[in-house]
Amino acid sequence: MSGHVAPKSMYYAVFAALIIGTALTVAVAFVDLGALNNVVMLGIAITKATLVVLYFMHVRWSSRLTWVVAASGFFWLLILFGLTMQDYFTRGWVPGTFR
């Protein structure tokens, strides 16, 4: 029994990408891009999370079944966000008026 052994250099490369992503997201936070700030910040966070899942958590080399289970977690999360927000969005509330 032996799972896929990735070279050490791969772990260091993923680590470097994660640190660069963190530096980038902090730098962008100081610039006012309006709503685009959220897009950039979440884009970087999702990229970082994907790198951790695929390489540090070895999903890239795991069985199809593990893939499906891991993906289902995020899929269900989208159902939670999507269905809940479509309720709030259609209530006719005006966001930003609450103090």
Add this chain to the structure above:
Amino acid sequence: MSDAPSAYQPPPVALHPAGHGHTPHHPYLQHHFDSMAQQAEASTLGMWVFLVTEIMFFGGLFMAYLVYRWQSPTGFQEASHHLNIYWGAANTAILIVSSLTMALAVRAAQTSQPVRTQVTWLAWTMVLGAAFLGIKAIEYADKFKDHIVPGPHFVWHGLYPKPAEQFYSLYFAMTGLHALHMVIGLGIMTVITIMAARKTFDSEYYTPVEVAGLYWHFVDIVWIFLFPLLYLIGRHFHPGA
């Protein structure tokens, strides 16, 4: 599948005396599995199922954050502006380094490295996890000093006191649940480090390190989302705008 005695001498943790109709096998292979590979696959899959429930557990808090932030986006920005981005960024970096040392601990076990190498990587992971919690404690103390802990003594000098209180309720709930996971993670790592020191893991059997690693990386991923959503949304906010 012979019952004849074999030359194989089971280590002290042997599961069965000879004569149960099975060939000698690795001492850590449980009898309801066919092979070490199948056993590892089942454990990993089981851990992923647990992590999916964890995603939904934290998901509820992210959902609450989404609803309340949608209700008062500017109020959340004003509240977030008060958080210290440098402590937050430092903690993000610390957790990423700890994920690297964790991954290297798994790799050390996977490649049958000496016990000293395995234990060193695990120890570094724990030191970094403790450093994260130390910084979190400093931040929490600052919140108490500044009276921005939700409750009767909450004081907010900005334009949006109510959304600020909601933001800090979510801040403490989300980072608190995350910190609890870190504390549990340190407990798990203590057990894994002791197992590693007792020469439990090699390329044939390293599932406990692998599964503990999955948990550790998951907690890292939660922070990867908490950091921007809590610390970064208010950075470009100009008070009074």
